[in-house]
Structures are given as C-alpha cells and as structure tokens.
Amino acid sequence: MRNHLKIHCILPVILLSTVFLSACAFNDSLPPSNVNEIKTDHEDVSKTGSGSENTAKSAVDFDHELDDYTPKKDHYNFYFTYKTIHPWWDAVALGMEDAQRQYLEKGITITYEYMAPEAVSAEDQIKRLSEAKDRDFDVIGVDVADDEIISPILDEMVDSGIKVMTFSSSDASEGCKRIAYVGNTHNYEDGAALTEALCEKLEYRGKVAILVGSVGDPCHEDRARGAKDTIAKYPDMKIVATEYDKDSVDLAYELTISILKDNPDLDGIICCNMSNPVGAARAVTETGSNTVIVGMDHDQEALHYLKDGVIYCLGVQDCYSIGFDTIQTAVKIADGNKPGDLFREKSAEITTVIYQEDAAIMLELLYGDD
Amino acid sequence: MKKLITKKNFILTAVVGSIILTAMIISNAILSSRQTVSATNEAVSEVSSFYLEAMADRRSKTITNLINSNFDHMEKAVAYINTENIGSEDELRATLGNIKALLSLDRFALVDDDKIVHTQYTTYTGGSRHTFLSDEKMNEKNVSTVSIYGSSKQLCLAAPTPELVIAGKKYEASFVQIDIREIVDLLAFEDEGRTYFGLYNKNGENISGTELGPYISRHNLFVAMKDVIDENTLNENRDNFSNAVEGSITFTANGAEETLVYVPIEQTDWMMVVLIHESVIHDRIRSISEKNLLTSKRQVIITVLFSGLFFLILLFMLKTLLKKDLEAEKENSNNFRNMASTDSLTGVRNKHAYSEAEAHLNQKIRQNEIDKLAIVVCDINGLKIVNDTLGHAAGDKLIKDACSLICENFTHGAVYRIGGDEFVVILQEKGFDTMSEVINEINRIIEDNIKKKEVVIAIGHSELTKQDQMVHDIFERADQMMYHRKQELKQMGAPTRPQ
Numbered sequence: 001m002r003n004h005l006k007i008h009c010i011l012p013v014i015l016l017s018t019v020f021l022s023a024c025a026f027n028d029s030l031p032p033s034n035v036n037e038i039k040t041d042h043e044d045v046s047k048t049g050s051g052s053e054n055t056a057k058s059a060v061d062f063d064h065e066l067d068d069y070t071p072k073k074d075h076y077n078f079y080f081t082y083k084t085i086h087p088w089w090d091a092v093a094l095g096m097e098d099a100q101r102q103y104l105e106k107g108i109t110i111t112y113e114y115m116a117p118e119a120v121s122a123e124d125q126i127k128r129l130s131e132a133k134d135r136d137f138d139v140i141g142v143d144v145a146d147d148e149i150i151s152p153i154l155d156e157m158v159d160s161g162i163k164v165m166t167f168s169s170s171d172a173s174e175g176c177k178r179i180a181y182v183g184n185t186h187n188y189e190d191g192a193a194l195t196e197a198l199c200e201k202l203e204y205r206g207k208v209a210i211l212v213g214s215v216g217d218p219c220h221e222d223r224a225r226g227a228k229d230t231i232a233k234y235p236d237m238k239i240v241a242t243e244y245d246k247d248s249v250d251l252a253y254e255l256t257i258s259i260l261k262d263n264p265d266l267d268g269i270i271c272c273n274m275s276n277p278v279g280a281a282r283a284v285t286e287t288g289s290n291t292v293i294v295g296m297d298h299d300q301e302a303l304h305y306l307k308d309g310v311i312y313c314l315g316v317q318d319c320y321s322i323g324f325d326t327i328q329t330a331v332k333i334a335d336g337n338k339p340g341d342l343f344r345e346k347s348a349e350i351t352t353v354i355y356q357e358d359a360a361i362m363l364e365l366l367y368g369d370d
Numbered sequence: 371m372k373k374l375i376t377k378k379n380f381i382l383t384a385v386v387g388s389i390i391l392t393a394m395i396i397s398n399a400i401l402s403s404r405q406t407v408s409a410t411n412e413a414v415s416e417v418s419s420f421y422l423e424a425m426a427d428r429r430s431k432t433i434t435n436l437i438n439s440n441f442d443h444m445e446k447a448v449a450y451i452n453t454e455n456i457g458s459e460d461e462l463r464a465t466l467g468n469i470k471a472l473l474s475l476d477r478f479a480l481v482d483d484d485k486i487v488h489t490q491y492t493t494y495t496g497g498s499r500h501t502f503l504s505d506e507k508m509n510e511k512n513v514s515t516v517s518i519y520g521s522s523k524q525l526c527l528a529a530p531t532p533e534l535v536i537a538g539k540k541y542e543a544s545f546v547q548i549d550i551r552e553i554v555d556l557l558a559f560e561d562e563g564r565t566y567f568g569l570y571n572k573n574g575e576n577i578s579g580t581e582l583g584p585y586i587s588r589h590n591l592f593v594a595m596k597d598v599i600d601e602n603t604l605n606e607n608r609d610n611f612s613n614a615v616e617g618s619i620t621f622t623a624n625g626a627e628e629t630l631v632y633v634p635i636e637q638t639d640w641m642m643v644v645l646i647h648e649s650v651i652h653d654r655i656r657s658i659s660e661k662n663l664l665t666s667k668r669q670v671i672i673t674v675l676f677s678g679l680f681f682l683i684l685l686f687m688l689k690t691l692l693k694k695d696l697e698a699e700k701e702n703s704n705n706f707r708n709m710a711s712t713d714s715l716t717g718v719r720n721k722h723a724y725s726e727a728e729a730h731l732n733q734k735i736r737q738n739e740i741d742k743l744a745i746v747v748c749d750i751n752g753l754k755i756v757n758d759t760l761g762h763a764a765g766d767k768l769i770k771d772a773c774s775l776i777c778e779n780f781t782h783g784a785v786y787r788i789g790g791d792e793f794v795v796i797l798q799e800k801g802f803d804t805m806s807e808v809i810n811e812i813n814r815i816i817e818d819n820i821k822k823k824e825v826v827i828a829i830g831h832s833e834l835t836k837q838d839q840m841v842h843d844i845f846e847r848a849d850q851m852m853y854h855r856k857q858e859l860k861q862m863g864a865p866t867r868p869q
Contacts, residue, residue: 093499
C-alpha cells in the first residue's frame with residue numbers, strides 16, 4: 001500500500017492530467033473515477049521478499065458477471081480485428097467468450113469474428129475493415145494497429161453509419177469518432193512505472209536499452225515514451241539503444257544479443273510489449289549478463305523468468321476483463337447507446353506491476369502451472 | 371539323587387517351571403500376534419498396490435475411451451457436414467450447432483486452410499491459441515494438452531479433414547477441446563476420501579487440479595516428493611514418467627505411509643496417478659490385530675491366573691498331604707513308643723518306662739535339681755494263690771483292680787507296673803505334698819478290703835534325702851517298708867503266698 005501510494009506520487013502530473021481530461025469528456029453523472037489504474041505491490045522487494053497472493057489475484061479478474069443492462073435484441077453479430085496473432089489477444093478472447101456464454105444463458109446469442117494477421121500491419125487492418133464494413137455487423141471493434149493510419153478509416157466508417165469501437169491494447173488517435181474504447185488507457189504510465197522500478201533497482205544510474213514492439217503501434221510507442229521521459233529525469237541514467245522487435249520473440253532475442261554485444265556493461269532493458277521480455281530474458285540468460293529486465297504482460301515463459309529472477313518485474317494487464325467488457329460494451333453500442341451512464345468512453349482496465357514473489361501465484365492463476 | 375529331591379527343591383522346581391511355562395505362553399502369544407500383523411501388512415501392501423493399479427488402469431481406460439469416443443464423433447460430425455450443402459458462415463455455424471445437439475460435442479470446431487477457427491458462435495484466427503495447428507501436426511490425429519490463460523488445462527483432440535470443402539473453402543482439421551475438469555468429474559467416484567487421483571504430465575506437473583493427498587496436494591509430483599524419497603528413486607520415477615512406463619512409489623510423509631501408483635494414459639502424454647494412505651488400510655488391520663492381541667493378552671492373563679491358582683491349590687494340597695503324612699508318621703511313632711512303655715494289661719507305664727524315668731530322675735538328683743521326690747512301692751498280696759486257685763484270668767483281674775485302686779488314689783503321681791504284682795508310684799510336687807494323706811486313705815481302704823476279701827496291696831514309701839545318690843536308694847527304703855507292711859497286713863488277715 002505504501003508503494004502503491006508512492007507510484008501515484010511519482011506520477012501525479014500524468015494522472016491528474018488524465019483525470020482532468022477524462023472529466024472534461026464526461027458528464028456529471030459518470031461514476032466518480034475514470035482514472036485508469038496502475039497497481040503495483042512494489043514495496044522494496046529486497047526487504048519484504050513476500051509474495052502477495054492478493055496482488056496476483058487482483059491483477060486479473062476472472063470472476064465476471066454481466067451488468068443489469070437488458071439488450072434490445074436476441075442476436076448480435078460483431079466483427080473484431082486486432083493487431084496480430086499473439087497469446088496476449090488469446091487472453092482477451094477468453095474474456096469475450098465468457099461474456100458470450102453468459103449472454104447465451106440469458107437467451108441472447110452473440111456471434112463474432114475475431115481476426116488478425118500474422119504480423120502487425122496497418123494495411124492488412126485497412127483491408128479487413130473495408131471487407132467488414134460491407135457485411136452488416138452490429139458493431140466493428142478495432143485494436144488500432146497504427147493510430148495515424150487507421151483513425152481516419154474509422155472516422156469514415158462512423159460517418160457512413162457503422163458503429164465502431166476500439167478495444168484491447170490501442171485506441172485510435174485523440175479526436176477519432178469511434179464510439180468508445182475498452183482497454184489499456186495508460187500505456188504511457190505503464191512504461192513510466194516499469195522504468196521507475198528499474199531506475200530504483202539500479203539506484204538511478206546506469207545504461208539502459210529500450211525494446212519496443214511494432215513501429216507506430218500506439219500502446220508500444222506510448223510505453224516507450226513513458227520510459228524515455230522517466231529516464232530523462234535521472235542525469236546518471238542513459239539510453240544506449242532503442243529497438244523494435246515487430247512483436248517477435250526471436251527478433252527480441254537477436255536484438256538483445258546485439259545490444260549486449262555493443263554494450264557489455266548494459267545495466268537494464270525496458271521491454272514495452274509481450275514478446276520483448278521473453279526474447280531479452282533468453283539472451284540475458286544465454287550470455288550470463290546481469291542486466292536487469294523490466295517488461296510487459298503475462299507470457300508464461302516470461303513469468304517463469306520472473307520466478308527465476310531473470311526478469312525483475314512485469315506489468316500485467318487484465319486481458320480477461322478487457323475481453324469481457326468489450327463484448328458488453330459492443331452490445332450496448334449495437335443498441336444505439338452512447339458513452340455515459342451505461343459505459344464509459346474509455347474503460348478503466350488495470351495494469352499491475354508484479355515481482356518475483358508474485359510469479360508463482362500468477363503462473364498458477366493464469367496457467368495452472370506450478 | 372534322592373538327597374536332591376527335597377520338599378524345597380520340589381516347590382522351587384514347581385514355581386520356576388510355572389514361571390517358564392507362563393513366559394513361554396505369553397511370548398508365543400505375542401510372537402504369534404506380531405507375525406500375524408507383519409504378514410497382514412505385507413499382504414495389505416501387495417493388495418493395496420494391486421488395488422491402486424486396478425483403479426489407475428480403470429481410470430486410464432476411461433480417458434482412452436473418452437478420446438476414442440470423441441474421435442468417432444468427430445468423424446461422424448465431419449461426415450454430417452459433408453452431407454449438408456453449406457453456403458455461408460451463418461449456415462456453417464448453424465450446422466455446428468446441430469452437431470452439438472446431435473453428438474454432444476460441446477466445443478467442436480473446424481479449421482480452414484488459413485488457420486481460421488470456426489465454431490458455433492465465433493470465427494477467429496487461432497494460430498497462437500492452438501499450437502497443434504502447425505502443419506507438421508496436422509497430417510494425423512493429434513492429442514495435446516492446452517494451457518488456457520486463466521482456465522484449467524484442456525485436452526485437445528484434432529483430426530485432419532483432407533476431403534472437407536465448405537462453400538469452396540478447404541478445411542484442414544476438426545478439433546474438440548475437453549476441459550480437464552470435466553474429465554476429473556468423469557473419473558471421480560465415491561471412495562470416502564481414502565484414495566486420491568490426479569492427472570500429471572511428463573515432468574510431474576499436476577494438470578487435473580485435483581489434490582493427490584494432503585502432502586503432495588496439487589504440487590509438481592517430483593518437487594513435492596524430493597524430500598521424502600531418495601534421489602535415485604526420484605530419478606528412476608522421473609524416467610518412468612518421461613518414458614511412459616508405469617510404476618509405484620511408497621513413501622512416508624508427516625508420519626503417514628502412502629503408496630501411489632501411476633500408469634500412462636494411451637494416446638496422451640499424461641500419467642494417471644492414484645494414491646492411497648496405506649495407513650487407512652493399515653489402521654484397520656492394526657485395529658483388528660490390536661483387538662486380537664488384546665484378546666490374546668486376556669487369554670494369557672486368564673491362563674496365567676488360572677495356572678497360578680492351579681499351582682497354589684496344588685501346593686496347598688501337597689502341603690496338606692505332607693502334613694497329614696507327617697502327623698500320621700508322628701502318631702505311629704508315638705504309638706510305637708507308647709506300646710514300648712505301657713503295660714498291656716493295666717495300661718499304665720511298664721518297667722521300661724520306669725527305667726527311663728528313673729534315669730532321668732537320677733540325672734536331676736545328681737545335678738541337685740530336685741528336692742520333692744518320693745517313691746511308693748506297692749505289692750499285691752495273694753496273687754500267687756489267686757493264679758493258682760482261681761486261674762490267671764482272676765489273677766489278671768486282681769492286678770487290674772489293684773492298679774485301679776493305686777491310680778484312683780495317686781492321682782498326682784506316675785504309676786508304673788514293674789513286676790507281676792509290683793507297682794511303683796513316683797511322686798513329685800503336689801503328689802509329694804499329699805503323699806501321707808493318700809497313703810493313709812489307701813491303707814484304710816486296703817484294711818477294709820481284707821475284711822471284704824478284696825484286693826490287698828502292701829505299700830511302702832520313702833522320700834529323697836540328701837544322702838541319696840539315685841532313685842534306687844529311695845526305692846530300697848520304700849521296698850523295705852513295703853515288706854514290713856506286708857507283714858502287718860498278714861497279721862491283719864490278708865492273703866499271702868504259701869511259705
């Protein structure tokens with residue numbers, strides 16, 4: 001709790017800005033908090049060394065129930081497209097399937113397509129959207145591959161009467177006409193929080209590298225910005241490399257090997273997506289480096305590296321809740337509702353920073369793996 | 371040898387023998403009971419292993435049957451789809467819904483050649499979610515375990531569908547995913563918590579989420595057991611898991627002995643592990659054995675008590691018998707002694723007894739231990755005449771009468787018949803003190819008897835003087851006096867033997 005407060009103290013300007021902007025976007029009847037949460041149990045790990053079951057369990061909420069909204073139809077058909085085929089979005093899919101099952105129990109059939117390319121591609125996304133817009137879906141949901149390229153497309157779709165929402169990891173650009181966004185709204189803060197943990201671990205001096213996912217991917221880029229801004233606060237810290245792995249573990253590994261070769265005295269690596277920390281940890285393990293790794297997400301291999309102490313901390317997003325809330329929000333949007341009492345324009349999904357002592361519980365919780 | 375067989379040795383032998391016999395009975399009972407328990411335990415171990423193996427086999431076959439049954443249903447489903455003229459995604463979903471109703475394949479899905487998964491409600495790109503969709507695994511039936519984020523593991527059965535084309539689109543595979551929790555429900559049966567089972571993968575990870583007893587619980591089997599079995603056994607069983615070889619492990623954890631048996635499950639890389647607390651069986655057997663032992667102990671105690679009681683009675687009887695024998699022997703001895711010292715006609719002591727008494731008194735006189743001693747000599751008058759004229763029977767009667775007269779008057783003296791017609795009375799203490807009165811009285815009676823022609827006795831007496839060296843000195847004076855008296859009685863008319 002002390003460090004929970006500490007994190008919020010570290011990021012007061014950012015959070016207050018978010019509160020302010022969000023408050024401006026909503027009317028007075030909104031729920032009191034629209035702040036996207038970043039949780040951390042970082043309480044000087046070296047001192048406490050105690051795993052927190054509650055921290056791990058609260059990181060991902062599998063216990064969802066549909067709210068009391070009564071859908072107007074008994075059948076909905078949605079189309080969702082996300083950035084790339086990757087386990088992170090499989091976790092989102094499970095939350096969506098849970099919501100679909102619960103609607104089915106209420107006699108409401110939800111059908112949907114949930115499609116992505118093998119690699120992140122704005123062009124591929126444009127192609128998918130152009131096909132989907134002619135197929136009479138109740139709602140089209142988009143996990144934006146590149147906000148600058150995709151946002152205008154979404155505006156066009158909205159203008160043509162199609163109900164469009166964004167979801168999961170990346171929203172469209174500010175001012176986009178999409179109806180709502182369900183997903184991580186604090187990628188910048190996630191990047192900053194992970195970097196702050198790394199800086200504290202390194203006692204605010206040393207050389208660090210930043211691994212990013214795909215160029216133009218809003219969430220990856222936001223986290224990288226958060227990381228860079230945080231490093232900039234500490235004069236004794238220096239960024240020696242910034243590389244993009246295109247959401248490929250193998251490329252993340254190769255990039256890390258290369259960075260370590262060029263910078264054998266590298267102190268830390270900040271990983272901005274799910275594939276980064278796995279590739280980086282493989283490289284660090286292989287080379288025997290003492291480089292401290294901080295990264296994103298819940299990849300099973302990454303959690304094992306966390307458990308083994310190769311990775312220092314991971315920011316775990318609640319993918320399951322994102323998926324569940326996406327379906328609920330899509331139903332409300334399909335019925336013609338706008339953001340307000342029924343749903344927010346931007347959701348408040350959480351990211352929790354977990355440490356070595358949380359890894360075993362998280363592995364068991366997410367994968368039944370001990 | 372005869373000297374060794376004494377009464378003491380006999381009792382000692384009886385007691386020691388009894389103790390040895392009792393100890394042998396007890397030790398035999400305990401030994402027998404322990405052997406029974408040991409033999410039972412061995413039998414229990416063998417039976418429990420056999421029992422566990424049978425349980426594991428049965429459950430393993432249940433899963434294999436489930437897999438085969440699902441593959442059959444999948445074939446039927448694909449055959450059914452081929453008969454339908456499906457023209458759109460919506461029609462495909464409706465058909466998949468029908469299959470669900472017809473064949474109870476809850477999570478039946480098709481995969482097209484773009485690796486897009488088609489289910490009753492969703493269509494999704496599944497390359498990362500279903501690793502079995504890789505090309506090299508799609509040529510034949512495939513059984514794999516899938517770890518689902520936030521969910522339990524699932525058994526995934528996939529089969530290629532080389533001939534399947536829907537709306538001009540080629541489909542490569544069909545698959546179903548069976549939640550392991552459903553399999554667990556299928557395998558569970560009521561055993562009152564005595565046995566546990568779990569599904570494990572090759573590295574010992576629990577994939578069923580079931581507790582394998584309180585010690586192993588849901589942990590990795592080999593991680594949990596590294597502290598309770600030696601390294602070689604651990605490695606041996608690890609190898610068995612890796613090579614899908616069945617086996618068993620017995621270990622003790624938290625004071626309880628437990629046995630687990632594992633068998634590979636066909637078509638999967640799983641192991642079915644069944645565990646039982648041997649203590650459950652052992653406790654029951656031990657309870658029975660303890661009851662038996664208690665019964666044996668009671669029997670032994672009762673036997674010992676009865677044996678002890680029996681030996682006590684025996685000893686008591688032996689002692690009584692010996693005492694009786696001793697008393698009889700003593701009585702016989704006394705009889706013999708009395709017979710030797712008693713006059714058979716009168717019943718008073720004879721001359722032999724008088725000689726013993728005389729010797730005894732002589733010793734006292736020599737040691738100056740006696741001062742009141744008198745000897746009375748009595749002689750029957752006319753016995754010869756009676757014997758000669760009236761016969762020995764009359765003579766004997768005369769002797770008896772004379773003896774009675776003497777005994778009735780010298781009530782405090784010892785009367786001896788020392789000759790055919792001669793008696794001696796030894797007087798001491800009170801007899802000595804009353805001697806004069808008694809002699810006067812008896813002489814008066816005798817004098818009366820002369821007139822009545824009844825028994826007449828001449829009496830002489832004398833007391834111990836300081837000059838006397840022995841009883842005979844007194845006797846001599848008394849005998850002299852008796853002769854004088856005999857003369858006096860003759861003059862009074864008493865019968866005398868002819869001169």
